Amino acid sequence: MLQKFVYITGALDYLVGAATWGGALYDPQPGQFVALMTLGMFLMMAAACLVWASKDMENRAPVIFWQGLVRLTAVCSVLYGVQVGLSQQWEYALVVFDGTIGLTYVIGMVRVTGCSPIELLQCKTTPGAQAA
Numbered sequence: 001m002l003q004k005f006v007y008i009t010g011a012l013d014y015l016v017g018a019a020t021w022g023g024a025l026y027d028p029q030p031g032q033f034v035a036l037m038t039l040g041m042f043l044m045m046a047a048a049c050l051v052w053a054s055k056d057m058e059n060r061a062p063v064i065f066w067q068g069l070v071r072l073t074a075v076c077s078v079l080y081g082v083q084v085g086l087s088q089q090w091e092y093a094l095v096v097f098d099g100t101i102g103l104t105y106v107i108g109m110v111r112v113t114g115c116s117p118i119e120l121l122q123c124k125t126t127p128g129a130q131a132a
Helices: 002-026 033-052 056-082 089-113 117-121
Strands: none
Touching: 002 056, 002 089, 033 056, 033 117, 056 089, 056 117, 089 117
């Protein structure tokens, strides 16, 4: 079940990346075009990494764990942004959507590997092992 969840939610990043490209190409703006095109490709690279990692979660857990941290960063940014007027209303959906996915990735990889979050941060996949 977790493998399918990672695969599907990871694959959705292809769509988000393509939509980011679409926005950049539809209405190119100086100062945004290059960043949006690069961000779109980064999201598609993240999708490829998650799809790949979902096929062997025990050995590729740090990829999924780190993506969970990326999603939780989006959540924390929105929560902070609300307090200081930097978040737009549509971004509130990130709290629920990315928060659920991010927590599932982080908690799931801790359970799959038995590693602590610190070990996963260090790209370890065996509890107590030395980083490669």
